[in-house]
Amino acid sequence: MRPNLMNSALPHRICWVCTLARGPAAVSSSVAPERRRPDGTEPRALVDNLHMTAAKHIGIVLFPDVEELDAVGPWEVLATWTRSFPEDGYAVSCLSRSGGLVRCAKGLVLQAHHSFADAPDLDVLIYPGGQGTRPQLQDSEQLDWVRRRRADVPLMTSVCTGSLVYAAAGLLSHRPATTHWASLDRLTEIDATIAVRRDERFVDDGNIITAAGVSAGIDMALHLVARLSGPDRASEVRTYIQYDPAPPVDFRRSR
Numbered sequence: 001m002r003p004n005l006m007n008s009a010l011p012h013r014i015c016w017v018c019t020l021a022r023g024p025a026a027v028s029s030s031v032a033p034e035r036r037r038p039d040g041t042e043p044r045a046l047v048d049n050l051h052m053t054a055a056k057h058i059g060i061v062l063f064p065d066v067e068e069l070d071a072v073g074p075w076e077v078l079a080t081w082t083r084s085f086p087e088d089g090y091a092v093s094c095l096s097r098s099g100g101l102v103r104c105a106k107g108l109v110l111q112a113h114h115s116f117a118d119a120p121d122l123d124v125l126i127y128p129g130g131q132g133t134r135p136q137l138q139d140s141e142q143l144d145w146v147r148r149r150r151a152d153v154p155l156m157t158s159v160c161t162g163s164l165v166y167a168a169a170g171l172l173s174h175r176p177a178t179t180h181w182a183s184l185d186r187l188t189e190i191d192a193t194i195a196v197r198r199d200e201r202f203v204d205d206g207n208i209i210t211a212a213g214v215s216a217g218i219d220m221a222l223h224l225v226a227r228l229s230g231p232d233r234a235s236e237v238r239t240y241i242q243y244d245p246a247p248p249v250d251f252r253r254s255r
Contacts, residue, residue, distance in 0.1 A: 055089045058082075058124040061162075062096040062112050065132030068104045069214050070159040074126050077221035081229070081237045088229045095119040097142070105130045116145060124224065125153045128217065129160025129180060137168045137190070146171065157209040157224065159217035167191045171208060178203050180213030181253045218243060 058078055060071050071094070078092040096102050099115030114120070127146070136142045146169040150156060158166050163179040166172050167190040176195040179187055187194050197203045202211040202220040204227070211220035222243070226234035238244075 056091070056123040057120045058090060058092040058126065059114075059119055059122045060092065060094045060126045061128065062094050062102040062110055063132045063136070064103055065105045065130050066102065066128050067130030067132075067160055067214060068106055068108045070128030070130055070162065070217050071104075071110070071126075072108075073215060073218040074128075074159065074221035074224075076241055077218055077225065077237055077243075080240055081225050081233065084237070084240065085229070085233065088233070090123075090228065093119070097145075105132065122149070122153045124155045124157065124228075125149055126217075126221075127156070127158040127162035127165060129158070129162040129164070129213070133161045133165050136165050143169045155207055155209070157211070157220060159211045159220060160213045161186075163187065163210040164190060166208070166210070167194060172210070175205050175208060176203050177205070177208075177210040178212050179210065182213075215245075 060075055060078075062071060075092065075094070078090075081088070082090045082092050093113040094110065095114040095116060096112035097116050099112050099118070102110050102112060104110060143165070146165060150169070150171055156166065156171065158179075160180045161183050163172065163177050164183060164186060167177070167187055170191070172187070172194045173191055174193045174195075176197050177187060178184070178197045178200050181198075184196050184198050187196050200212065201216050202209060202223060204223065209220060209224070211217050222234050222238055225237055
């Protein structure tokens, strides 16, 4: 039985065990106002989407010491999209090497829906960053897994220092890419042929997209929605999550 993707993201007051037992009509009447689409309508085919019947799958990789927002930022964007618009035909889930619980860099514990072995065939892979990527740069098993995914996943994406793992696996050779601002030089140390884009929020190079650090994963995920389903859809998702950053402090970094 495939795992339920939606329970962790829905308001606690909605009991999906009870709702599903009552049938699709009850699902429609139980959608909370804040879970409606931006235009006020309710998402269609929500019951089917609970069971990941979507034809295309997006997987977010989890690993020990993954940076929380690198994974959760894209998850919020993509789960909002796939839940609100199941007719677009995508589902999103998280996977890790062995499945189960994963402790993130700052102590948040997430649960992967799948292990690498039992994950569905993926159409998009998102590889977050964080301190947990550092040992992976010398982890031949992990790098081999990444190389195999390059062969069977049409679109590979990364957030933050996830691109370092792609570089170590040879995926970014002679390609433009970016990463967290503090690790830009590390990209060229790993592979001198990489054309590092130091000032880009994300770099779309066809079948590989790399994003800059941490919060840039949200921008990349919205770009992904626009690329897969159109800019209007991405705008609806952005509106729903109220992503309109205007931080009250300056952004400073050393060069």
